[in-house]
Amino acid sequence: MATVREKGYSHWxxxxxxxxxxxxxxxxxxxxxxxxxKRFKVLFSGAFIPAFVFxxxxxxxxxLEDFKAFIQGSDRLLNIGxxxxxTYFTNDGLLFxxxxxxxxxxxxxxxxxxxxxxxxxxxxxxxxxxxYLVGKMSVIAFFVLVFSAVPGLVLIVFKLVFAGSFxxxxxxxxxxxxxxxxxxxxxxxxxxxxxxxxSLSKNSRYVFILIFGTYIFSNVLxxxxxxxxxxxxxxxxxVPANLQQAGAFVFGQKLPHAVPAVWSFAVLxxxxxxxxxxxxxxxxxVEVIK
Amino acid sequence: MTAVIAASNLSKWYGxxxxxxxxxxxxxxxxxxxxxxxxxxxSTFMKLITGQMKPNDGNVTxxxxxxxxxxxxxxGIGFCPEQDIFYEDVTGWEFLTGLxxxxxxxxxxxxxxxxxxxxxxxxxxxxDRLIRGYSRGMRQRIKFAQAIAHxxxxxxxDEPLSGLDPLGKRKLIKLIKDFKHQGRTILVSxxxxxxxxxxTSRVVLIHQGKILAQGDIPFIRELIEAHPHQISVRxxxxxxxxxxxxxxxxxQKMTFAADGRxxxxxxxxxxxxxxxxTGVVLEAGIxxxxxxxPDDNLQAVFEYLVGE
Numbered sequence: 001m002a003t004v005r006e007k008g009y010s011h012w013x014x015x016x017x018x019x020x021x022x023x024x025x026x027x028x029x030x031x032x033x034x035x036x037x038k039r040f041k042v043l044f045s046g047a048f049i050p051a052f053v054f055x056x057x058x059x060x061x062x063x064l065e066d067f068k069a070f071i072q073g074s075d076r077l078l079n080i081g082x083x084x085x086x087t088y089f090t091n092d093g094l095l096f097x098x099x100x101x102x103x104x105x106x107x108x109x110x111x112x113x114x115x116x117x118x119x120x121x122x123x124x125x126x127x128x129x130x131x132y133l134v135g136k137m138s139v140i141a142f143f144v145l146v147f148s149a150v151p152g153l154v155l156i157v158f159k160l161v162f163a164g165s166f167x168x169x170x171x172x173x174x175x176x177x178x179x180x181x182x183x184x185x186x187x188x189x190x191x192x193x194x195x196x197x198x199s200l201s202k203n204s205r206y207v208f209i210l211i212f213g214t215y216i217f218s219n220v221l222x223x224x225x226x227x228x229x230x231x232x233x234x235x236x237x238x239v240p241a242n243l244q245q246a247g248a249f250v251f252g253q254k255l256p257h258a259v260p261a262v263w264s265f266a267v268l269x270x271x272x273x274x275x276x277x278x279x280x281x282x283x284x285x286v287e288v289i290k
Numbered sequence: 291m292t293a294v295i296a297a298s299n300l301s302k303w304y305g306x307x308x309x310x311x312x313x314x315x316x317x318x319x320x321x322x323x324x325x326x327x328x329x330x331x332x333s334t335f336m337k338l339i340t341g342q343m344k345p346n347d348g349n350v351t352x353x354x355x356x357x358x359x360x361x362x363x364x365x366g367i368g369f370c371p372e373q374d375i376f377y378e379d380v381t382g383w384e385f386l387t388g389l390x391x392x393x394x395x396x397x398x399x400x401x402x403x404x405x406x407x408x409x410x411x412x413x414x415x416x417x418d419r420l421i422r423g424y425s426r427g428m429r430q431r432i433k434f435a436q437a438i439a440h441x442x443x444x445x446x447x448d449e450p451l452s453g454l455d456p457l458g459k460r461k462l463i464k465l466i467k468d469f470k471h472q473g474r475t476i477l478v479s480x481x482x483x484x485x486x487x488x489x490t491s492r493v494v495l496i497h498q499g500k501i502l503a504q505g506d507i508p509f510i511r512e513l514i515e516a517h518p519h520q521i522s523v524r525x526x527x528x529x530x531x532x533x534x535x536x537x538x539x540x541x542q543k544m545t546f547a548a549d550g551r552x553x554x555x556x557x558x559x560x561x562x563x564x565x566x567x568t569g570v571v572l573e574a575g576i577x578x579x580x581x582x583x584p585d586d587n588l589q590a591v592f593e594y595l596v597g598e
Contacts, residue, residue, distance in 0.1 A: 022361070025391035036379060117375045121436070124340040124369035124446075125392040128361045 021125050026135025031222050034105035047097040051151035054088045062162040086251035089182050090244040098147050102194045103211035109136045110205030115202040121236050137191040144190050149183035182250040189268050198273035199282040232258040294341055295476040299348035302334050309334035311499040317477055321470050323486035324479040326496035332479040333372055336448050340369045368442035370433050372449045378422040382413055382432050386439055393440050407439035426453040445476045451485050463488050518542050518556040524580040528553040533572045
């Protein structure tokens with residue numbers, strides 16, 4: 001008679017692979033969950049429009065004669081140099097779209113974990129708080145870099161391809177570093193900013209409003225205060241204005257507001273610092289007392 | 291036997307609320323039941339030993355290693371929390387494989403482990419359904435699956451049987467007992483004595499953040515025997531039933547519940563009462579719809595132990 005075997009649990013005899021990137025599963029899940037939202041896919045695709053427009057600009061700049069009839073006096077704008085790249089990185093449209101993508105796609109990064117009590121699942125595994133936060137920040141880094149560093153470097157490559165020479169690169173050898181530098185700054189700031197907002201509520205819709213509302217409201221506040229006090233220093237109240245100041249500085253361009261760039265860097269750093277403190281407090285433990 | 295989990299003078303406050311008060315406890319290999327009413331501090335204790343909260347005072351070690359801020363120690367711990375912990379828009383399969391990635395297994399190993407864990411909890415057929423559509427019992431089972439999927443030597447199970455149907459409970463109890471025979475350490479919490487009794491004879495009684503008593507089930511039973519059991523019998527004719535028990539020495543008190551169909555009996559001699567009840571029901575032909583004995587009067591034991 002055949003032996004009846006009970007279904008039971010068998011011990012694993014395999015070899016455990018060393019964990020090199022403990023934060024990677026968090027990042028992977030975060031990106032995957034963002035793309036599950038249908039509207040997000042549309043928004044994500046739409047956020048490439050500025051890059052496409054600037055790419056077309058690059059192409060036209062190399063063939064001004066062919067497009068003379070269309071551009072009529074706009075050729076000044078198509079003078080490709082650091083200013084062109086600075087304009088790409090600091091234009092209101094791109095920053096707006098990046099913030100919109102983050103608010104919609106990454107707003108729930110911590111909020112959803114709080115809502116679903118998932119922190120206790122993560123922290124009862126070989127995962128530290130630092131790994132958790134790095135994982136979440138990497139999701140934001142992915143979305144920011146895909147609209148900043150990646151198109152920025154691609155634009156440089158296309159400029160060389162369209163021009164058919166390395167003259168542009170030899171003229172501005174530091175430009176790729178500026179692209180990477182400002183993208184990194186944008187990534188770090190937005191990572192702290194978005195995660196701070198995400199940790200303030202369990203409802204990702206409220207987080208969306210917080211991220212987007214704070215961004216817009218800070219700019220409105222800047223406009224109101226400037227009209228009252230007539231001083232450019234009010235730009236320091238605006239998140240986009242500070243990013244634009246920092247961007248112009250990194251690309252060696254004239255600052256859009258008559259305020260030393262160091263002040264804008266200080267404001268951005270202060271927001272990051274505040275966020276770090278808040279995140280450390282919020283991602284601390286699971287409270288069982290309601 | 292060496293303690294696998296050791297807590298010494300462990301205390302945790304939530305603001306002004308005391309979660310755990312000066313708890314010292316050693317958990318050895320095998321199954322240990324953590325028994326206490328809701329809000330006793332069971333979950334707090336479990337969260338402290340799974341490193342999710344930092345104790346305000348005292349310390350806790352697992353296999354001699356400190357727990358707080360030591361993620362490496364969790365390679366060997368499986369935790370099944372009491373509350374639901376899911377992203378509702380992922381499937382059971384995605385939930386398990388996603389969590390297994392934290393352990394650094396190869397992709398094939400992750401798939402194999404997830405499949406095995408799902409098979410053990412009988413969710414293989416539902417693995418591709420969104421968790422949103424899972425029943426309470428299925429949620430409980432997938433939660434259990436994530437605790438066992440990485441083959442942990444230590445299992446911390448917070449109310450694992452709640453929400454399961456009787457068959458599901460029996461299966462899970464058998465599974466937990468199988469784990470014990472594999473030399474694992476299992477700490478199970480519950481507020482229902484019969485559930486713990488079905489799993490282990492080693493029990494820790496916890497109440498109001500303190501450990502009241504520690505010992506085997508007979509010891510707990512003795513404490514319970516000192517207090518009357520409350521048994522509810524719902525029948526077609528509770529008054530006729532009561533008439534049969536008047537003068538019975540095993541009965542201390544009888545009352546009728548507000549529904550008019552339930553006789554509530556208090557007795558020191560539970561087994562004797564049940565023996566008599568069967569005979570009475572057969573003799574008098576009274577239809578009995580339900581007999582319940584919630585928590586086996588555990589609350590009375592707690593009240594006795596805390597001197598209320």
